[in-house]
Amino acid sequence: MARKSLVGVVADELLDRIIAGDFPPGSSVPGELELSARHEVSRMTVREAMKTLEAQRILSVERGRGTFVNPLNRWASLEAVLRAASEGQNEAVASVQLIELRRMLETGACELAAARISDADIQKLFGNVAQMRAAHEINDVAAFVAADLAFHDLILRASENVFVAVLFEPLHRVLEKRRAETSAVPTIQEHAIGHHLNIVEALESRNPGRSREAMDAHMQQTLDDLKNLVLQAP
Amino acid sequence: MARKSLVGVVADELLDRIIAGDFPPGSSVPGELELSARHEVSRMTVREAMKTLEAQRILSVERGRGTFVNPLNRWASLEAVLRAASEGQNEAVASVQLIELRRMLETGACELAAARISDADIQKLFGNVAQMRAAHEINDVAAFVAADLAFHDLILRASENVFVAVLFEPLHRVLEKRRAETSAVPTIQEHAIGHHLNIVEALESRNPGRSREAMDAHMQQTLDDLKNLVLQAP
DNA sequence: GCAAGTAGACTTGTCAGACATCTGGCGACG
DNA sequence: CGTCGCCAGATGTCTGACAAGTCTACTTGC
Numbered sequence: 119m120a121r122k123s124l125v126g127v128v129a130d131e132l133l134d135r136i137i138a139g140d141f142p143p144g145s146s147v148p149g150e151l152e153l154s155a156r157h158e159v160s161r162m163t164v165r166e167a168m169k170t171l172e173a174q175r176i177l178s179v180e181r182g183r184g185t186f187v188n189p190l191n192r193w194a195s196l197e198a199v200l201r202a203a204s205e206g207q208n209e210a211v212a213s214v215q216l217i218e219l220r221r222m223l224e225t226g227a228c229e230l231a232a233a234r235i236s237d238a239d240i241q242k243l244f245g246n247v248a249q250m251r252a253a254h255e256i257n258d259v260a261a262f263v264a265a266d267l268a269f270h271d272l273i274l275r276a277s278e279n280v281f282v283a284v285l286f287e288p289l290h291r292v293l294e295k296r297r298a299e300t301s302a303v304p305t306i307q308e309h310a311i312g313h314h315l316n317i318v319e320a321l322e323s324r325n326p327g328r329s330r331e332a333m334d335a336h337m338q339q340t341l342d343d344l345k346n347l348v349l350q351a352p
Numbered sequence: 353m354a355r356k357s358l359v360g361v362v363a364d365e366l367l368d369r370i371i372a373g374d375f376p377p378g379s380s381v382p383g384e385l386e387l388s389a390r391h392e393v394s395r396m397t398v399r400e401a402m403k404t405l406e407a408q409r410i411l412s413v414e415r416g417r418g419t420f421v422n423p424l425n426r427w428a429s430l431e432a433v434l435r436a437a438s439e440g441q442n443e444a445v446a447s448v449q450l451i452e453l454r455r456m457l458e459t460g461a462c463e464l465a466a467a468r469i470s471d472a473d474i475q476k477l478f479g480n481v482a483q484m485r486a487a488h489e490i491n492d493v494a495a496f497v498a499a500d501l502a503f504h505d506l507i508l509r510a511s512e513n514v515f516v517a518v519l520f521e522p523l524h525r526v527l528e529k530r531r532a533e534t535s536a537v538p539t540i541q542e543h544a545i546g547h548h549l550n551i552v553e554a555l556e557s558r559n560p561g562r563s564r565e566a567m568d569a570h571m572q573q574t575l576d577d578l579k580n581l582v583l584q585a586p
Numbered sequence: 587g588c589a590a591g592t593a594g595a596c597t598t599g600t601c602a603g604a605c606a607t608c609t610g611g612c613g614a615c616g
Numbered sequence: 617c618g619t620c621g622c623c624a625g626a627t628g629t630c631t632g633a634c635a636a637g638t639c640t641a642c643t644t645g646c
Contacts, residue, residue, distance in 0.1 A: 123415070123599065125403075149626065160601045162396065165627085166403050169359075173407035181357070181627045182608035191517045195428070199518050215513045222460030222516070230452060279449045282456070283425045284433050285519050357628065383597065394630045399598085415598045416637030592643075600635070607628070615620080 128157050129167035133176065136187055137202045143189040147177065150185075174198060196288040216293060217344060221337035223286050224270065227277035228317065228333035232326040235276040242272060243318045247311060254307045263301050267294075269314055273321075273333075300343045309339055362391050363401035367410065370421055371436045377423040381411065384419075408432060430522040450527060451578055455571035457520050458504065461511035462551065462567035466560040469510040476506060477552040481545060488541045497535050501528075503548055507555075507567075534577045543573055 141147050150168070154161045168185060171177045174195040179185045193199050203212040246269040253261035274283050300306055313336035320329040366387070375381050388395045402419060405411045408429035413419045427433050437446040480503040487495035508517050534540055547570035554566040
């Protein structure tokens with residue numbers, strides 16, 4: 119699956135060297151010819167790799183002068199920033215900050231959704247909670263996670279804000295595997311079911327503030343779970 | 353200034369055709385050869401344009417099969433989504449949704465900053481408000497906007513969350529010009545000064561909830577200003 | 587007759603070499 | 617001393633070719 123093409127490999131290696139500090143922000147990166155020699159590929163392959171990094175605003179290419187590394191806060195790729203921020207002992211910090219970000223987006227989306235969600239979607243949410251409960255009783259972790267994801271996804275869409283969904287999508291991918299870890303603990307499943315039920319009921323009341331707080335409590339629980347589980351693993 | 357290179361032009365034109373609906377999500381885009389003929393450039397130029405769109409997850413390239421358009425919610429580029437969402441009569445809707453998004457990020461960042469901001473940074477924020485007041489009195493719109501931007505930027509950084517800054521950066525660019533418009537009205541300047549002062553004082557009290565609400569009120573005002581100004585322009 | 591295998595057309599991936607164009611600095615010339 | 621022009625080095629683009637993956641349709645063997 120996804121055997122990476124050469125340009126993907128070159129782009130990854132180059133990004134690794136940037137993150138490792140070989141080329142600090144503001145400095146220039148070696149010329150295309152030099153890179154093509156170092157990685158033993160043609161100049162064109164190097165150019166395409168550069169293009170992908172430039173599209174993510176990691177590099178700035180200036181004709182006739184060279185190619186330069188942008189400061190980290192101009193990077194447009196959450197994944198690349200995550201890789202950079204997770205260097206060394208910082209992975210735990212990065213995880214917490216990701217949850218913080220998720221909390222902002224999900225509580226905000228939930229608040230908006232309260233005024234816009236349809237009755238049909240609310241019934242679907244009740245259905246998702248029922249699925250989570252059923253999955254919990256027969257210990258089906260995969261089904262539990264699937265229902266959980268569908269629940270949050272529906273709220274995102276009910277917010278009717280396209281940009282929230284766009285910004286949330288990369289977060290979704292990054293957090294997916296850790297969600298599966300925390301959701302494997304039965305006690306946490308029970309907590310989650312309770313929180314989700316609170317959220318649907320708040321949405322049903324069409325009260326934005328209450329809906330936001332319900333989602334906020336859920337996010338707080340998720341953050342606590344992360345701290346108690348992932349951050350103490352060997 | 354910034355005369356676009358050929359690959360930039362081709363990428364733009366291709367994105368325009370995608371947004372115009374020539375190639376719906378899931379469908380394939382014409383082959384590299386066909387595109388190179390249509391745009392009268394070499395195949396390599398087309399390839400580099402495709403690479404930039406692929407890096408933004410607008411296209412998915414599959415070797416031997418073709419190149420396909422991703423659904424809009426997988427796009428990783430806020431700007432591209434904005435262009436797509438602003439088609440037709442939807443520009444007003446897109447503007448409102450952008451403010452909604454900004455509200456989520458800024459209120460969240462402000463809440464985090466309350467617990468993390470340094471005394472020195474709080475003094476800087478007071479200084480920014482003073483600059484805004486001075487600029488207001490001598491009717492210097494540019495200086496007012498500059499102090500305003502610096503104020504919000506400092507809070508973003510004080511939240512100590514790298515990812516918030518990353519997601520906010522494209523928003524910053526997009527909203528910059530509209531901010532200049534609304535900030536030109538003296539009455540709105542006065543409102544903004546009051547809101548900013550409330551925000552600093554809330555941060556000074558180190559109360560996260562109060563800080564969030566102060567920023568929220570400011571965002572609400574901004575949204576109202578947008579509705580009353582931009583949405584009724586000729 | 588049917589199924590497995592294969593040849594071909596079409597697609598993207600990579601390579602090589604060449605020339606065009608832009609930038610910046612160095613040196614010659616006025 | 618200042619200005620102009622040349623030149624080295626960087627990216628931008630073109631041409632043509634071959635490699636390799638995918639799908640279709642036909643051929644072939646049973």
